[in-house]
Amino acid sequence: MSDESGEAGERDEADDTDGPDDTDEADETTESSYRADTDWPVLALMRDHGRPYLHLAVAGLLIRLVWIVPGQASTAILGYAYDTLFSNERTFAPPLVPQAWIQEPIDQLWLVAGAMLGLTVLGKIFQVLRTLSWGAFAFNLQHDVRTGTYDTVQRLEMGFFDDHQTGEVMSILNNDVNEMEAFFTETIDDAMTAASFLLGVGFFMALLNWQFTLVALAVVPVIVAANYWFSGRIGAAYGAIRETTGKLNAQLQNSVSGISVVKAYTAEPFEYDRVEAASERVVDAGLELVDIRARHYPSMRALTGVGVVLTFGVGAYWVVDGPPGPFTLTLTAGTLLTFLLYTQRISWPMIEVAGVIDSYQSATASADRILGVQRAAESVTERPDATELDAVDGGVSYDDVTFAYPESDQSESDERESPPVLTDVSFDVDPGETVGIVGPTGAGKSTLLKLLMRFYDVDEGSVSVDGHDVRDLTVDSVRDAVGYISQDPFLFSGTVRANVTYGTPQTDEAAVWTALERAEADAFVADLPDGLDTTIGERGVKLSGGQRQRLCLARTMLHDPGILVLDEATSHVDNETEALIQRSIASLVAERTTIVVAHRLSTVRDADRIVVMDDGEVAEVGTHDELLDADGLYASLWHVQVGDVQSLPAEFVDRVERRADAITTD
Numbered sequence: 248m249s250d251e252s253g254e255a256g257e258r259d260e261a262d263d264t265d266g267p268d269d270t271d272e273a274d275e276t277t278e279s280s281y282r283a284d285t286d287w288p289v290l291a292l293m294r295d296h297g298r299p300y301l302h303l304a305v306a307g308l309l310i311r312l313v314w315i316v317p318g319q320a321s322t323a324i325l326g327y328a329y330d331t332l333f334s335n336e337r338t339f340a341p342p343l344v345p346q347a348w349i350q351e352p353i354d355q356l357w358l359v360a361g362a363m364l365g366l367t368v369l370g371k372i373f374q375v376l377r378t379l380s381w382g383a384f385a386f387n388l389q390h391d392v393r394t395g396t397y398d399t400v401q402r403l404e405m406g407f408f409d410d411h412q413t414g415e416v417m418s419i420l421n422n423d424v425n426e427m428e429a430f431f432t433e434t435i436d437d438a439m440t441a442a443s444f445l446l447g448v449g450f451f452m453a454l455l456n457w458q459f460t461l462v463a464l465a466v467v468p469v470i471v472a473a474n475y476w477f478s479g480r481i482g483a484a485y486g487a488i489r490e491t492t493g494k495l496n497a498q499l500q501n502s503v504s505g506i507s508v509v510k511a512y513t514a515e516p517f518e519y520d521r522v523e524a525a526s527e528r529v530v531d532a533g534l535e536l537v538d539i540r541a542r543h544y545p546s547m548r549a550l551t552g553v554g555v556v557l558t559f560g561v562g563a564y565w566v567v568d569g570p571p572g573p574f575t576l577t578l579t580a581g582t583l584l585t586f587l588l589y590t591q592r593i594s595w596p597m598i599e600v601a602g603v604i605d606s607y608q609s610a611t612a613s614a615d616r617i618l619g620v621q622r623a624a625e626s627v628t629e630r631p632d633a634t635e636l637d638a639v640d641g642g643v644s645y646d647d648v649t650f651a652y653p654e655s656d657q658s659e660s661d662e663r664e665s666p667p668v669l670t671d672v673s674f675d676v677d678p679g680e681t682v683g684i685v686g687p688t689g690a691g692k693s694t695l696l697k698l699l700m701r702f703y704d705v706d707e708g709s710v711s712v713d714g715h716d717v718r719d720l721t722v723d724s725v726r727d728a729v730g731y732i733s734q735d736p737f738l739f740s741g742t743v744r745a746n747v748t749y750g751t752p753q754t755d756e757a758a759v760w761t762a763l764e765r766a767e768a769d770a771f772v773a774d775l776p777d778g779l780d781t782t783i784g785e786r787g788v789k790l791s792g793g794q795r796q797r798l799c800l801a802r803t804m805l806h807d808p809g810i811l812v813l814d815e816a817t818s819h820v821d822n823e824t825e826a827l828i829q830r831s832i833a834s835l836v837a838e839r840t841t842i843v844v845a846h847r848l849s850t851v852r853d854a855d856r857i858v859v860m861d862d863g864e865v866a867e868v869g870t871h872d873e874l875l876d877a878d879g880l881y882a883s884l885w886h887v888q889v890g891d892v893q894s895l896p897a898e899f900v901d902r903v904e905r906r907a908d909a910i911t912t913d
């Protein structure tokens with residue numbers, strides 16, 4: 248909060264240098280993707296998030312309004328006392344005070360001193376109340392913006408995360424929201440302080456001598472014009488700073504999270520160059536900002552100085568020689584003293600206006616990005632009449648499913664469709680059945696699972712659970728019914744217990760150990776230094792791939808879903824661990840419908856049925872033996888895996904060679 252008599256609140260540049268990316272190209276392509284392009288984005292955020300705390304803002308505003316006139320009365324009293332007590336130009340007869348109390352000059356002096364002291368004490372009490380109510384409003388509002396934006400981000404469809412870099416989203420949730428805090432807690436109050444100061448001073452000036460007020464405020468139109476110019480320039484500069492800061496964060500996040508690859512390839516100098524380039528772009532944007540400020544603030548001071556000199560020069564002439572030119576009102580020395588004090592003091596709010604514009608434009612650049620995330624289109628939306636999937640039998644059907652990933656052309660801010668990755672896919676999984684999905688890389692296997700989880704919605708056809716189109720069901724109830732174990736299982740930084748009971752926090756210790764036993768994870772967890780309470784590091788880095796996978800299986804066992812989908816769940820482990828995991832998966836699979844995506848065909852050999860995908864289409868369906876007998880794509884893949892390459896048909900070998908050529912050409 249600025250002191251009312253203090254200097255202009257020039258913003259600290261250090262606040263603004265928190266932020267570039269892989270390449271210059273990426274800079275260009277993501278530029279418009281975080282912009283809401285809304286008029287008045289700060290007001291929109293306040294409207295969306297400030298309602299519950301409106302009473303606090305109103306209290307702060309009322310206190311401010313009540314104090315506008317009394318806040319400037321001391322200076323007017325000083326001028327009045329000078330004219331009446333020292334130069335005897337006027338009689339001492341203040342309103343509302345019985346004349347009998349102020350017969351003697353000493354009584355008059357006491358009254359003046361008492362009034363000024365009373366106004367100062369009352370002013371400080373009002374300032375405390377105003378600061379408390381406005382501060383409470385500002386922090387609650389900022390909290391609401393942060394949690395609201397986070398909630399929106401976690402509900403956005405997966406496509407958003409495919410297109411946006413985590414580091415930049417983090418930058419919005421953290422840096423941009425923090426920028427808003429500075430605006431809510433300081434600038435709004437500073438703006439009101441400056442406005443009420445100007446109004447109060449303007450009121451007393453006009454009351455004392457409206458003609459001389461025109462002279463004293465002659466520089467104001469020039470100041471307004473200069474601030475208008477400043478507002479446009481500084482707004483563009485802040486937009487560039489937020490943009491480059493977000494990209495720097497994205498680059499830092501990329502480089503730090505890929506640190507093991509960086510080290511393995513001794514790519515530290517390369518990564519350093521990328522971070523340096525990104526940081527230099529922030530510096531360039533920051534220097535532009537500094538340049539604009541460096542020109543503007545001194546100009547403001549010079550202009551207000553000209554105002555004081557003008558007031559003194561014309562005022563002194565006016566007092567001595569009477570009103571100049573067209574003016575008619577007389578000016579006393581005491582009134583001139585009051586005007587001089589006012590014009591001196593007015594320079595702070597005049598410059599503060601520039602600080603408020605500066606901070607407002609900074610907040611606008613951040614608010615625009617926050618709203619850009621809050622208003623990101625959701626491609627998976629819940630129908631208003633969506634129903635809950637209650638008791639799950641576990642039947643799953645894919646009917647003529649065609650799907651293409653939405654491809655966003657961010658530089659144009661529009662979306663266009665990429666070629667379909669699934670075309671007319673149909674197959675059923677009966678309750679309790681285990682179905683394997685196999686096929687060459689990129690055939691669309693994982694995509695099938697993502698459609699079932701409603702990470703995306705089909706373009707044509709339908710995916711159903713127990714006969715209900717998943718689009719007619721609530722997203723939560725579908726995801727509750729499906730247990731998904733991916734290729735790269737995610738563990739949160741925290742204890743083994745917190746990770747295994749994630750989603751089922753009330754589980755007792757005995758149930759946790761049972762789940763660990765069934766997942767074949769009990770032995771290694773018991774050997775950890777603190778057992779269930781051992782901290783396993785960010786993303787479980789202190790565990791092996793197989794251990795992580797088994798903890799995820801234990802988590803799924805506690806969750807006990809009606810349908811289990813496994814996406815290459817054993818792809819990252821050795822044969823011994825695979826055998827262990829397969830044993831634990833077997834106990835999960837026995838009780839529920841299971842869909843298993845696998846490259847290692849041995850994983851699905853015993854499945855009730857195997858769906859063979861090829862280039863987004865279903866190529867074959869059957870049991871392992873049926874498919875081998877059919878001697879098609881599955882049989883060829885099987886021969887590759889068992890090392891029997893002599894039995895491969897010529898067209899399969901051709902196909903693999905064409906694919907390899909295509910990859911090399913790409």
Ligand SMILES: Nc1ncnc2c1ncn2[C@@H]1O[C@H](COP(=O)(O)OP(=O)(O)OP(=O)(O)O)[C@@H](O)[C@H]1O
Nearest residue numbers: 409652668686687688689690691692693694695846
């Ligand atoms: N988020 C995405 N956005 C755009 N295209 C995608 C996305 N995810 C996958 N694809 C593309 O969709 C196609 C099918 O991918 P999918 O992951 O389903 O194949 P897959 O058969 O599971 O492959 P793999 O066996 O290598 O895991 C691929 O061409 C892939 O490049």
